[in-house]
Amino acid sequence: MYITCLDLEGVLVPEIWIEFAEVTGIPELKKTTRDEPDYDKLMKYRIDILKEHGLGLKEIQDTIAKIDPLPGAKEFLDALRENGQVVIVSDTFTQFAKPLMKKLGWPTLMCNELVVAEDGTIVDFKMRVDDSKYSTVKALQSAGFETIASGDSFNDLRMIKAGKAGFLFRSTDAIKAANPDVPAYETYEDLFAAIQNAMK
DSSP: EEEEEEEEEEBBBHHHHHHHHHTTTTGGGOOTTTTTTOOOHHHHHHHHHHHHHHHHHHHHHHHHHOOOOOHHHHHHHHHHHSSSSEEEEEEHHHHHHHHHHHHHHHEEEEEEEEEEOOOOOOOEEEESTTHHHHHHHHHHHHTTOOOEEEEGGGGGHHHTSSSSSEEEEOOOOOHHHHTTOOOOEEHHHHHHHHHHHTTT
């Protein structure tokens, strides 16, 4: 039995932090896991910038409420779910994800938690497990699933390479060049076909 594991941001929805950087006019918040492979370092950097500008969870949630899935994403996800199990495996946070999951038809999501003070200040974050994407696919494999995975960033690569098949989707030229062994696709149609073919 197959289970497809998909990254969220950059694959199904726009990058939340990039959208928030545009809204707030803080270019430093445009940095993502495409730029910084160390997620712990990246999140601490983001939290420091939010604190410096007096921004908290509410401001980010107000931005997220206006974000729609990428064109074609819901249809792609629906088609995948008709053909097998799908799990969104993301380094985002439950406090960010709910409105996006609603727009995607409530797929299963495995993500992390923010630590938020009473005044709404984001003070820390809690990862579900270390190396959460890779750990998740290995756990699914231990439960008897063959995994197929797709993502766009550095932090997706171990998940992508750990299973029966894995694909980059709308990734950067640098990540694609550094991982020539991983097939890369730009359209949902091509990614869907590759996933279907891997299940044969």
